[in-house]
Amino acid sequence: MIATLFTLRSKSATTPDLRDRPLIIGGGTRGVVSTACYIARISGVRSAMPMFKARKLCPEAIILPPNMAKYQKAGKEVRALMLELTPLVEPLSIDEAFLDLTGTEKLHKSSPAESLARLALKIEREVGLTVSIGLSHNKFLAKIASDLNKPRGFSVIGKAETLSFLAEKPVRFVWGIGQKTSESLAKDGLTTLGQIQSMAERDLVARYGKLGGHLWHLARGHDERIVDPDSEAKSISAETTFDIDIAEFDDLARELWPLCEKVSDRLKRAGLAGGNVHLKLKTGGFRIISRQMSLNAPTQLAETLFRSGRTMLQREATGMRYRLIGIGVGDIRDAADADPMDLADPGAAQRRKVEAAIDAVRAKLGKGSIGKGRGLEFKRR
Structure with missing residues (x-):
């Protein structure tokens, strides 16, 4: 059976004093744009754009720092409303999800399109967020449909018009086709999906x-x-952009530690662990350097993340000046297998006990009540 799916995006808060004004979520002159409302986007502002460029493009914009607690609360409220329609909800991010509405017509006494229209109005009324919806017969097309008519869009790609709809679209419409691949295809005369449709698969x-x-x-x-x-998160990470580019290893390591604590906290709260650690660096020229290290066992511990990240960082701290550092984990697994006893590392058990003690104190007295010495050193900077 072909599923009826849609992708939902929550993009704009409806705070009265911000409505109809250009809004950018980000901060500082060295940071990047986390997101921007559609009014700001008219001026050319885009996600991941350097803040200094966004300010130039839209000098009248209101700039607010990210508020993850507020976003997570709204995301949970939206998710609860989705689950009233169907239990088959697959989150992609905090503001996007796929829903399978196959077989829900009798339950809701309406077509999937009618159910989704009511859902969009309910989200706007109860949560204060506008959404864009894409409805089609699979994930690929539902995702495309959701991007066609934003904001507050509702687009449908039916099975009968799928081939004709895609035929005129550029090859970059396909997931995984970036600029280099599209240029390579263009050299062979392939610029549209219609041209791909006319070819045999074996060729x-x-x-x-x-x-x-x-x-x-x-x-x-x-x-x-x-x-x-039940789709699990593929990675959990945190990053920070510096006010001034940093080259020294010790200075970079100080910036790394609080990010390790942040990722560790998210893993522990979610009951997850990571089987590998990845380090992200961005040079002053905006070139991204990524490094990855596999672990002997999955971990939740900030100390393990820091030791792995520091090892990778040491190889890259060769005098290059960096504007951003990030740390994250992949190969996400259940926490039941995290941080087992390691006879080859007699200090591992003690490090685990110390971190558990710190977590217990923080749970009672607050996050800033206790920490390791390197964390206190970071706060003084």
Whole structure:
């Protein structure tokens, strides 16, 4: 059975004094734009854009710092309303999800489109957020539909018009096709999905390998992935942008520690652990450097994250000046397997006990009540 799916995006707060004004979420002159309302986007402001550039493009914009607690609260409220429609809700991020509405017509006594229209109005009325909806017969097309008519859009791509709809779209409409790949395809005369549709799958695979098969299927709107409500997070990370570029290893390591504590806290709260650690650095010229290290066992511990991140950082701290550092974990697993006894590392048990004691004190007295010496050193900077 083909699922009826939609993608939802919550993009704009309806605070009365901010309504109809350009709003940018970000901060400082060295940071980047986390997001921006559609009025600010008219001036060219985009997510991940350097703040100094966003200020130039839209000098009249109101700039507010991110408030993750508020976003998470609103996200949970929206998720609860989604679950009233169907238990098959697969979150993609804090403001986006897939829903499978197959077979819900009798339950709600309305078509999926009617149910979604009522949901959008209910979210706007009860949570104060506007949403854009894409409705189609698979994830690939639902995601495309959700981006067609924002803000407050509602677009439908039916099965019958799938081929004709995709035919005129550029090859970059397909997931995984970036600028370099699209330029390579263009050299072979392939610029639209319609041209891909006219080719045999075996010819595309012979020319482009696995990518060719991927192109052939998505150009025809084929996507067999199901909506998985138990889909786990693929990674958990945190990063910070400096006011002044940093080159010294010790200074970078000081910035790394509170990020490790933040990622560790998120893992512990979610009952998860990470099987690998990845380090992210951004140079003064905006070049991104990513490094990854696999762990012997999954971890939740800030100390383990820090030791792994510091090892990778030491190789990159060669005099290059960096404007951003980040740390994260991948290979997400259940916390039941996290941080086992390690006979080859006799200090591991003590480090685990120390961190557990710190967590217990913080749970009673607050986050700032206790910490390690390197954390206090960071706060004095």
